[in-house]
Amino acid sequence: MELEYDDPFAKDFCGSCSKCIDACPTDAILPNKVVDGSRCISYFTIELKEMLLPSEMHNKFDNWMFGCDTCQDVCPWNRFSKPTTEAAFNPIPEVLNLSTKEWESMTEETFKKIFRHSPMKRSKFKGIQRNLSFLQQQQS
Template identity: 55%
Template sequence: MNRERYSQLIKSKAYDLGFMYCGISKAGFLEEEAPRLEQWLKDNRNGKMGYMENHFDKRLNPTLLVDDAKSVVSLLLNYFPEEQQSDDSFKVSKYAYGADYHNVIKDKLKELYQFIQTEIGEVGGRMFVDSAPVMDKAWAKKSGLGWIGKNSNLIHPKEGSFFFIAELILDLELQEDGPIKDYCGRCTRCIDACPTEAIVEPYVVDGSKCISYLTIELKDALIPGAFHDKMDNWIFGCDVCQDVCPWNRFAKAHQEPAFMPNGQLLGMRKTDWKELTEEVFRELFRNSAVKRTKYSGLIRNIRTIQE
C-alpha cells in the first residue's frame, strides 16, 4: 500500500511543480538498450562526442549511480512555445527560446526531492537533467511516458515530443507504470525530411550527421563542407524531425514563465544575425542554453550558412 501511496504523492507534487507527466519504472539493468548502444558506438554514430563512450555500464544500470536504487521517476516538462521565430531569420531550436532548462528543471527537482524527504522520510537518491550518463528516453519509455520514435525522440500520444526529460533515481520502492506501444506505424516523415539524412534507418540517428550535433556539440573551427548546403538555416540545434511529426499536432503551448521566448530573439532577422556582436550575444543569451556554443561557435554556424 505504501508503494502506491508514495507514488501518488510524488506524482501529485510533480504536477504541482509544473511537470506535464510523471512515470515510474523499476531500477535495473537496461538489457534491451545495451546491445543497441554498443552497436551505435561501434558504428561511430557519436561523432566527436567522446563522452558518450564513457561510463558505459553506468548508462545502462542506475544502481551504479545510486546505491541500492529501486525506482526511476521520469518527468516531462513542456517547452513548446506559443510564438516562434519569423521566416526571415536564422533558426534556433525551440527548446532554447527561454532560460536554460538545466537550471529551471534542477530547481523543480530539488523541490520535489525535498518534498519526498519531508513527506516520506530519509530517501536516498540523485536527480538528473541531461547532464549525466542516464538514458533518459529509455527510462521514460519504460515508465509509460511514450514510445521512442523513428527519429529517436520520445513521443507522447497526447503531447508529441516538445518536452524535456528528467529523472530522480531513488532507493525507494514505488508502484511501477508499464510501457505503451509504438504508434509510429508506417510513417517516415521524419526520415524523409531530415536535411542531412541523419536518420540512417528507422530508430537509428547518426549523431555525426545531425544538425544539432554540427551546430552545438561539434567544436571544430569549421563544419564539414559536405553539410554546408544542408543546414536549412539552423544555427543552434534543429527541430525538423519534430516539426514534421504528425504527433506534434497535439503539442500545446507551455505555461512555464522561465521558458517564455526572449522578445529580442524572436525579432531577429538574418541581417541582425550577420551583424551580431559579442556584446549583444552575451546580453541576448545570458541565461540561455545557446551559451554552450559560445560566441565563436554561433558565428561559425552563421558563416557556414552564408557560404
C-alpha cells in the same frame, strides 16, 4: 527531487510513417529510426566545438543556425502537443526579432549580455558566428 517523467518507449507508435526520416535535411535518421547524432544539425550547430562544419554538409542545413526542429515539426504525433505554460521556456524577444544583419554585426559582449540566461550560450559566440557564416556560404 523526484520529478514526473515519461516511461521510455515501450511500443513503436510510428507504424508505416517515415516522415521524419524523409524530412531530415542531413539524412541523420536511419531506417531503424535511430538518429545518427554525428549527422544531426542540432549536434553540428550546438555541440561541435572549436571545429569547422564539414564541407559535405554544405547546402544541407536549410536555414538552421542553432539546433533543428524539422523532425519534430513533421511528426504527426506532435499535433497533439500543447504549448507550454512554463514561462521560463518562452523565447526571449531577441531570438524572435533579430535580423540577419544584426546577428552578423553582433559583438561578443552584446551576445553575452543578451543570451546570458539562454541555451544559445552553449554554442558560444564563436559557434554562432561559425554557424552563420556556414549558412552564408550555402547561399553564395
